[in-house]
Amino acid sequence: MKILTHNRTGLGYHPDGSIDMSDDWWEQRCKEWPGARKYKDKPVANTDLMEQIFSGIHVSGYLGPHRRTRYHLDQFARGGPPTNSRELFNRRHASLRSVIERTFGVWKAKWRILDRKHPKYDVIKWVKIVTATMALHNFIRDSSDEDRDFTYWEPSV
Template sequence: MDLIQDNHSDDGFDSDDDDDAFNKVLRKVCKLGGEIIRPPNMDTVATEIVSNSKYYPFFKDCIGAIDGTHVAASIPQNEQIPFRGRKTNTTWNIMCVCSFDMLFTYVMSGWEGSANDSRILQECIKNPENKFPMPKRDQYYLVDSGYSNMPGFLAPFRGQRYHLRDFRERRHRPRGREEVFNYRHSSLRNVIERCFGVLKARFPILKQMPPYPIKTQKYIPIACCTVHNYIRLNDREDDLFNDFSNELMIVEDTHNFSANLQRDIIELDVSRQHLREMARARDDIANQIWATFEG
């Protein structure tokens, strides 16, 4: 599989495409992505965490959020099977990492729509060529229940309510230590959902992909994420970012098919001791939040 990450080289483009204006622009934008899709600053606590008593100091070691999203793929009929989940749509599964300032800090493109989210993360971590920005010791990314709770990746408690829509009505306020933790976790991790909301609202091509060559299609999400970051860095009053600024906003994404795909977790090669350590770290955070929770 020909996978593409944010720090790609120009070599991914066929020389035959060099005379095509679209591919020239696409290549230049992706090259810019190597400069502005950058790993988060792991030496400071995010302002969005420090300034919010719901998250600080509980999530002071959190450096971002991870999730996958599905974008449309235009695939020849005889090659479509790997690109289909339980829906009839053909898609690409794009894994992204974002900061709490709604900037993409890592993008992995090139996986077929049937690919499992945790498998994509596994390959990003295991292959040094992917240059995945691993957290420093005790730091972690927020992930949803489709991933393992393991060192560097903090997942919610399973078997408890998690998604914000589950807590929307007052009578469904979080109850108990694990639900309160899940609610705070979901509220903070919601930044990645809002990033995807901005991305797809701004770039309709991600919802209906033209029949470009497959290799070209793999680069389009990276180009879109690059422009997303450029706008965020240079226009703090952008209307779309303002529209998606509410941390509790529920993003209804009819083009995200991840909920309909296989969500079985692929376990990484992590020792039981390390898994227990991360479980204890999650318990410690949950206990701290619960001790200060006022209901």
């Protein structure tokens, strides 16, 4: 999965948790990495768990993307830069979402207990595990030491 998502942005998801991207996008990924095909219809790990943990959390002031307007970054790569304020907002929203998704991906790679290969815990235990790994992550990021995992996944500029 690392090869599939490394430096890729703008991923969407089907209701079953599988990655929702165009056939062209999948064709390109499979040319770059033949193993990507197995992820086309496979749900992304832990989406149901994250839904359970965070389903009761309501954030006021959330600004979602504009509907029926280009959103995913690969659409902008193929179709050129934003042509109006709605597209510009959607592009920026998708870029921010990409950073957040990458952060969660690195977090799950760093703290292997967060993947599906571990025993099923009840929601209360998962909240404690998530909170503990977030605290450890923040401590590492705030310390003077470099976080090798995040450095590896930082996009090259």
